Structures are given as C-alpha cells and as structure tokens.
Amino acid sequence: MSILIDRNSRLLVQGITGHDGLFHTQQMFEYGTNIVAGVTPGKGGEWVLDKIPVFDSVKVAVEATGADTSIIFVPARFAADAMFEAADAGIPLIVCITEGVPVQDMMRVRDYLDQKEVRLVGPNCPGLLTPGECKVGIIPGNISIPGRVGVVSRSGTLTYEVLYALKEVGMGVSTCVGIGGDPINGTNFIDCLRLFNQDPQTDKVVMIGEIGGTDEEKAAEYILDFMTKPVVSFVAGQTAPPGKRMGHAGAIIEGGSGTAVEKIKALQDAGVRVARHPEEIPELLM
Amino acid sequence: MKLHEYQSKQIFAKYGIPIPKGRVAATEDEAKQIAKELGSRVVIKSQVLVGGRGKAGGIRLAKTPDEAADLAGQILAMEIKGLPVRKVLVDEAAAIESEIYLGITNDRGARKPVMMASSAGGVEIEEVARLTPEKIIKVHIDPLLGLRDYQSRDIAAGIDLPRDHWRTFGLIARGLWQAYIDCDATLAEINPLVITGDNKLLAVDGKMLIDDNALYRQQALSEMRDLDVEAPSEIEARRYGLSFIKLDGNIGCMVNGAGLAMTTMDLIKLFGGSPANFLDIGGGASSEKVAAALRIILTDPNVKAVMYNIFGGITRGDEVARGILAALAEVKTNVPMVIRLVGTNAEEGRRMLADAEMVTAETLADAAQKAVALATGG
Numbered sequence: 237m238s239i240l241i242d243r244n245s246r247l248l249v250q251g252i253t254g255h256d257g258l259f260h261t262q263q264m265f266e267y268g269t270n271i272v273a274g275v276t277p278g279k280g281g282e283w284v285l286d287k288i289p290v291f292d293s294v295k296v297a298v299e300a301t302g303a304d305t306s307i308i309f310v311p312a313r314f315a316a317d318a319m320f321e322a323a324d325a326g327i328p329l330i331v332c333i334t335e336g337v338p339v340q341d342m343m344r345v346r347d348y349l350d351q352k353e354v355r356l357v358g359p360n361c362p363g364l365l366t367p368g369e370c371k372v373g374i375i376p377g378n379i380s381i382p383g384r385v386g387v388v389s390r391s392g393t394l395t396y397e398v399l400y401a402l403k404e405v406g407m408g409v410s411t412c413v414g415i416g417g418d419p420i421n422g423t424n425f426i427d428c429l430r431l432f433n434q435d436p437q438t439d440k441v442v443m444i445g446e447i448g449g450t451d452e453e454k455a456a457e458y459i460l461d462f463m464t465k466p467v468v469s470f471v472a473g474q475t476a477p478p479g480k481r482m483g484h485a486g487a488i489i490e491g492g493s494g495t496a497v498e499k500i501k502a503l504q505d506a507g508v509r510v511a512r513h514p515e516e517i518p519e520l521l522m
Numbered sequence: 523m524k525l526h527e528y529q530s531k532q533i534f535a536k537y538g539i540p541i542p543k544g545r546v547a548a549t550e551d552e553a554k555q556i557a558k559e560l561g562s563r564v565v566i567k568s569q570v571l572v573g574g575r576g577k578a579g580g581i582r583l584a585k586t587p588d589e590a591a592d593l594a595g596q597i598l599a600m601e602i603k604g605l606p607v608r609k610v611l612v613d614e615a616a617a618i619e620s621e622i623y624l625g626i627t628n629d630r631g632a633r634k635p636v637m638m639a640s641s642a643g644g645v646e647i648e649e650v651a652r653l654t655p656e657k658i659i660k661v662h663i664d665p666l667l668g669l670r671d672y673q674s675r676d677i678a679a680g681i682d683l684p685r686d687h688w689r690t691f692g693l694i695a696r697g698l699w700q701a702y703i704d705c706d707a708t709l710a711e712i713n714p715l716v717i718t719g720d721n722k723l724l725a726v727d728g729k730m731l732i733d734d735n736a737l738y739r740q741q742a743l744s745e746m747r748d749l750d751v752e753a754p755s756e757i758e759a760r761r762y763g764l765s766f767i768k769l770d771g772n773i774g775c776m777v778n779g780a781g782l783a784m785t786t787m788d789l790i791k792l793f794g795g796s797p798a799n800f801l802d803i804g805g806g807a808s809s810e811k812v813a814a815a816l817r818i819i820l821t822d823p824n825v826k827a828v829m830y831n832i833f834g835g836i837t838r839g840d841e842v843a844r845g846i847l848a849a850l851a852e853v854k855t856n857v858p859m860v861i862r863l864v865g866t867n868a869e870e871g872r873r874m875l876a877d878a879e880m881v882t883a884e885t886l887a888d889a890a891q892k893a894v895a896l897a898t899g900g
Contacts, residue, residue: 256806256836263866313738333836335805338736339628340706343665346633362835374805374835376865391781392805393833396865397886400833417780419630446781449630473784475791476800513789515887 238366238411239386239431239438240329240357241305245370248303248327249274250294250310250318252284256333257309260374261288264307267371272301294325307363307372308332315359316341323354330422331372332358342420349422356422362392362414365399375399375412383408385521386432388425389444390417390451394472397514398444405518410438417446425455433463440466440521443508447473447496456502468520469503470511471496523732524571528611529746530728533705534712537697540690541725544613553594556612557587563615566593568600568607571751576645578602583615605750616726617719622681623647623658624695625711626702634662635702637669637695641681643714669699690723705743706736755799755818762814764803771796773897774819774828774857776812778803778837786831789886795894798825805836812845813852820853829893830861831886832871839863839871850878858896862889 247264251257252274265271265285273291274284280292291297294306306322308315308330315334322330330349337359349356357364363373368382380399387402387409389395395414402409413428415421425443432438441463445452452471459467474496500510509520525533531541543560546569547553557564568580575581580602584590590612600607623643629636640658642650650657659680661673674695678688694715702710709731716726737744749757759766765780769787773795777783780802787797799822803815819828832842842863862883863871872882881896883889 260836312735336735338706338739339708339733340665340703340736343628343634347665376835379865389781391779391785393777393779393835393837393865394781394785396833396835397782397785400864401885419628420633444781446784454631470785472781472788474788475797476784476787513792513887514785515885 238369239428239435240411240413241364241366241370241372243268243270243369245305245372246270246272246301246303247372248272248294248297248301248306249288250306250308250322252276252288252290252309253279253282254309258284260309261285263374263377264371267377269370269372272303273297294321294327298325298327303327305329305372306331308334308359310334312336312338316345319345319356320348323349323352328354330354330356331361331363332356332422333361333363333374334358335360337418339418339420342418346420346422357413358416358421360418361416361421362395364414365409365412367409373414375414379403380412381408384410384437384439386410386428386435386438386441387412387444388428388432388441389414390446391444391472392417394444394514398442398470398517401515402518407518407521410435419449425451426458429455429458429463429467433465438465440468442517442521443467443469445469445471445499447471447476447499448494450494452499453502456506456508459503459508460506467508468511468517469508470514470517471499471503474500523734523737523744523747524751525730525732525743525746526569526571526609526748527567527728528569528609530710530730531725533701533730534697534725534728537701539694539697539712539725540723541728542613542616544611546609546611547594548598548609550591550595550598553610553612554587554591557584557590560612560614564590565613565615566590566597567611567613568597568602569609569611570602570605570607571748572603572605575602580607608750616716616724618714618726619717619719619721621714621716622683623713624698624715625709625713626663626698626707627709629662632662634665637661637663637673637677637699639677639681641683647713663699668703669696671696687717687723694723694725701730705730706733706740707731708733755821759801759815759818762811764801764811764815764818766815766818767800768822769797769799770824771798772824772826773893774798774822774825775831776801776803776815776819776828777831778805778807778833782831782833786829786886786890789890790829790894793887793891793894795890795897798822803837807837807841807845809841809845809848812842813849816846816849817853820855820857825857827893827896828857828859829889830859830863831889832863832865834863834865834868836866838866839868840874841867843871843874846875847878860889860893860896862886
C-alpha cells in the first residue's frame with residue numbers, strides 16, 4: 237500500500253525527448269517505474285531507451301498503452317497545454333514538474349481539471365516517490381527506503397534533505413509527495429494528509445511547509461479536527477526578510493498571515509511537533 | 523514586476539478606463555510645459571515603486587505652471603524610501619466628491635481571480651480591510667468564463683454606487699479585468715476611482731503587478747521594468763535566470779531550490795551567522811549559470827565565506843562542479859568555501875572538486891556550522 241502511485245501505475249512521459257525529460261525517464265526507468273509511453277509532438281514512432289514508444293499526442297498514447305498517470309517535463313510556455321491535453325485524454329493523475337508556469341495559466345488549468353475531476357500534483361514540484369516500487373518525478377531514488385512514514389512537501393530539494401535525513405537513521409517512507417510551491421497548484425497538504433490518514437501502510441506523517449499563503453494554517457486546522465496519526469513539521473523561511481508586498485489587494489487577501497512564526501504557532505497549537513531544522517525531524521518522529 | 527502609476531494608467535486608458543489628462547516629466551521645464559498645456563491646477567506625483575508617496579511629500583498640488591515647475595524640481599530631487607525620483611506625473615487635478623477602491627488580484631486560497639471594491643477607497647483602504655472588512659465587496663471570477671456583467675452590477679450595488687454610474691462602472695470593471703488578463707497581471711488596482719465634482723468616474727491612481735513567469739509573452743511590458751528598485755547584483759542575476767536577493771550578512775550562499783535556500787539561511791542564523799544573500803540557482807542549472815552565480819556572490823565585499831548546498835535532483839552535481847571550477851579559474855579569490863554536494867551525480871561532482879581547496883561537509887547542519895566558523899575567522 238501507498239498513496240497515489242505504486243508498482244501498477246502505468247506512466248506516460250510528456251516531453252520525453254527533451255533534455256530533462258530524457259534524463260529523468262532513464263532515472264525513473266532504472267528505478268523500476270512502469271513507463272509505458274512517451275509523447276513528443278512530431279516524434280511519434282520513435283523509441284526511447286529502445287523500449288518506450290513515443291507518440292505524437294497523449295490521446296493516441298493512452299489508446300495504445302492504457303497509461304493512467306502522466307508526468308510533464310515540457311517547457312513552461314507549453315505546460316498549460318500539456319496539462320489540458322492529458323486531462324482531455326482521460327488521464328486521472330497528472331504530475332507537472334515544470335517550473336515557471338504563469339499563474340493565470342494555472343488558474344485556468346486548475347478550474348478545468350477540477351471540473352473533470354482530474355488530480356494534479358504540481359507544477360514546479362519534484363513529483364512522487366513510493367520507495368522500492370515507483371518513482372514519478374525527479375526525487376533521487378537512492379535517498380529513501382521503503383517504510384511507514386508519509387512525507388508531503390511544498391518544497392523540492394528540501395524534501396530530498398528530509399528523505400535523506402530519515403534514511404540516515406534507517407527510517408523508511410510509504411510515499412513522498414512533492415506538491416510544489418507555486419501560488420496555484422493542484423493537490424494540497426490537506427489532500428495528502430487525508431490520503432495518508434487512510435493509508436494502512438502510513439503510521440506517521442512529515443509535512444514540510446514554507447512561508448507564503450495560508451496552506452499550512454489550513455492544514456493545521458485539518459490535523460486538529462481529523463488526523464489520527466502523529467504529524468511532524470518543518471517550515472522553511474523562518475529568517476527570510478519580509479517579502480515584497482503585493483500592494484493593497486494582496487494585503488487584503490493574505491491578511492496578516494503567511495509568516496513562518498504564524499504557521500509554526502498554528503501547527504504547534506494543533507499538536508504538531510515542529511523541527512528547528514530538517515535534520516531534527518527523525519528525532520521528533522521517534 | 524511592478525509598473526509605475528503612469529504606466530499602469532496608460533494601460534488602463536487603452537482599455538477605456540477614464541484617467542486624468544496628463545503626462546510624465548523628467549525635468550522642471552517639462553513639468554511646467556505640461557501644466558501650461560493643461561491650463562488648470564495640476565497634481566505633481568513622484569513615480570517611484572514604493573507606497574506612502576503622499577506622506578513622504580512626493581505628491582503635491584500646483585496652482586500655476588511656475589508652481590508646477592518649482593514643486594516638480596523639489597520632488598525630482600527627492601529620494602523616497604531609498605529610491606531616487608527620476609520622473610513625475612503631471613496630471614490635471616480632479617475635484618473629488620468621493621473615493622472608491624476597485625482592484626483585481628489572484629486569490630490563492632480560492633485559486634481564482636477576485637475583484638474587490640469598496641466605497642471607502644483611498645490611502646486608508648488597508649485599515650478599512652482590517653477594521654471593517656464588511657465594507658469590502660469581493661466577487662470571485664471564473665477564470666474560464668471571465669468577468670460577467672451581472673457581477674459588475676452586483677459590485678456596484680454592493681458598494682452603494684448611485685445607479686446613474688452603474689453603466690460606466692461596468693465598462694471600467696470590464697476594462698480592468700481585460701487589462702489584468704491581457705497583461706498577465708497578478709494585481710490591477712484603481713485606488714482611488716473617484717466620483718468627480720461634475721459627477722464623472724475617473725481613475726486617479728493605478729497600480730499593476732505583472733507575473734514574472736509570463737514576461738516571455740509580455741515583451742512590451744518587460745521593457746518597462748524600472749531597474750532602480752533592484753540591487754545591481756539582482757539585475758545581473760536575473761540575466762542568468764537566477765533568483766537572487768541581496769542581504770546584509772557575510773556568508774554567501776549558493777543553493778538549488780527556494781525552500782532549501784531559505785532553510786540554509788535559517789540554519790546559518792541558527793548557528794550564529796548571517797547570510798549575505800538568498801540564491802536559488804533553480805532546477806537543472808547549467809555550469810554557466812553556476813559560474814555566474816559565484817561571480818555575483820563574490821562581487822559583494824562583505825562576503826567572508828561561501829557555502830554551497832546542492833542537493834541534486836534535476837540539478838546534476840557534475841554540472842555544478844564544472845560551473846564552480848570555471849568561475850574559480852576566472853575569479854581569483856581567497857574567500858574560504860564550504861561545499862555540501864548530495865544527490866544526482868554528486869560523487870562525480872565531488873571527484874571533480876577534489877583538487878579545489880574547499881571544506882567539505884556531510885550534513886546541512888555541519889555545513890552551516892563550518893561556514894559560520896570560517897566567516898568569523900575560526
């Protein structure tokens with residue numbers, strides 16, 4: 237058991253022949269991920285790693301291979317279209333690694349995907365890892381081992397830091413979900429906490445937040461009301477200088493919230509143990 | 523990216539939003555000339571990208587062209603919150619009956635744009651939001667449908683706007699929405715939108731923020747960028763696609779990933795040091811980018827130590843090592859360095875750097891402690 241992905245996931249790679257797409261396809265393949273297809277418009281009929289067929293469109297790829305999960309590596313200016321295409325082809329889980337997607341594109345994508353009940357992870361995220369079974373993303377495979385800790389994070393490389401620290405003390409992970417740090421993204425903390433709460437293979441959860449927005453505060457409310465498993469957290473940006481203000485409207489929307497201090501307090505009030513730095517997390521889980 | 527008031531208002535005007543007659547001036551003579559052409563009382567408004575211009579004395583009323591020249595001269599000699607005033611906007615002064623706030627921004631929580639309005643517009647709008655939030659009407663806009671006319675009417679009714687203004691208000695709201703969409707704005711704001719003495723609506727002040735991620739398709743807007751608001755090192759960093767913010771400490775940081783970069787700063791502070799910068803080299807950085815990053819860090823004379831914290835995922839350790847070596851070959855430096863390299867191709871990277879004189883560290887805490895010790899001469 238795990239959440240969202242496992243060894244039965246049938247993965248399609250959008251942007252498979254690009255620089256990053258190709259490199260990470262190889263890494264995912266070597267990890268044992270069941271990659272069934274790739275898509276690069278104009279390169280249909282080619283093969284990647286001699287084993288993975290490339291198609292011109294997601295629709296054709298899904299019809300030919302039964303892919304049920306898509307990972308996107310295309311450049312930012314094409315990313316929104318890639319997400320729409322995957323959703324229209326009937327893919328139920330889309331993972332978008334691409335960083336720098338314009339925020340208005342993401343509002344339209346999210347609106348459309350919600351209507352189709354398609355789950356999105358990302359964009360601007362490291363993807364997912366179910367150690368020992370399946371890797372859909374760019375998290376280095378050798379920094380985590382199978383186990384019973386669920387990890388959800390808004391950050392990329394900071395997530396690796398935490399996985400690595402857990403592995404160093406022999407702690408394994410059920411699934412790690414990097415949800416990405418963009419203002420508008422798909423799956424959020426609460427979605428993942430709910431899934432981990434229901435997952436029989438997950439005993440404890442690590443939640444990595446950062447400054448900005450109010451997702452950590454909302455997650456704290458959820459933890460207080462519904463979470464039956466212990467949660468340990470870290471919030472990055474405790475010493476970051478105050479960001480550039482977003483004018484009057486931004487201040488009105490964000491209210492006074494968004495700082496690390498407020499997030500840490502909300503989490504502690506919900507019974508979450510908050511680490512001072514990422515390498516302290518394993519101790520707090522023991 | 524922030525736009526100046528005059529730039530925002532010029533965009534608004536293109537979308538049919540009524541703005542005061544006026545032009546921007548860089549000298550006293552230009553200001554005088556504009557005031558003469560307008561033939562009325564004028565407002566001289568400093569064009570700097572900070573709030574509180576009025577309170578700082580950067581917005582003044584002039585009755586005659588000579589007074590306009592005089593005040594423009596004074597304002598152009600000012601610095602407001604550290605930013606030099608290079609231009610003033612000379613606008614026809616409006617007789618103000620009442621002030622409305624009208625703005626659109628992205629509501630992260632709702633994942634939709636939200637249009638907001640209040641009959642209590644003006645400089646105190648944030649206080650209004652804090653103390654009497656019920657005086658602010660908020661309407662979420664479906665990003666696929668756009669602003670609908672009924673929504674503008676609901677907003678007009680919600681702020682008790684007299685009915686004879688509803689039609690014009692609807693056109694202004696639609697213009698603002700279209701400007702927000704077409705410019706990839708994250709904020710488009712009219713504050714105040716005034717009802718004038720002759721009972722017309724007029725956008726007296728405007729502000730826009732543009733999504734940096736969308737500048738590739740906003741060529742005309744990206745050329746409007748005011749470089750004064752950024753440190754030279756930040757401008758240089760952007761040229762290479764690096765996310766860099768200069769700080770006051772003495773430990774230069776090079777990290778991949780914003781979250782890890784912030785965490786690295788947190789740890790340096792936790793162990794008693796002080797970071798000289800925030801620097802995220804981004805995902806999949808090339809060696810050229812890494813070399814540029816190191817050059818930028820080393821131009822800061824305060825930097826007494828450099829800490830690299832690279833956890834490879836999409837970024838490869840060997841690429842980072844290549845960039846560091848390239849930069850070190852070019853910039854001779856005695857600044858001590860601590861490196862922590864983990865993840866994708868880290869071993870290869872470490873092998874390449876074996877001959878460079880650097881302190882190595884295994885853990886993040888270890889690296890931060892060593893960097894703090896080096897910076898304090900320990």
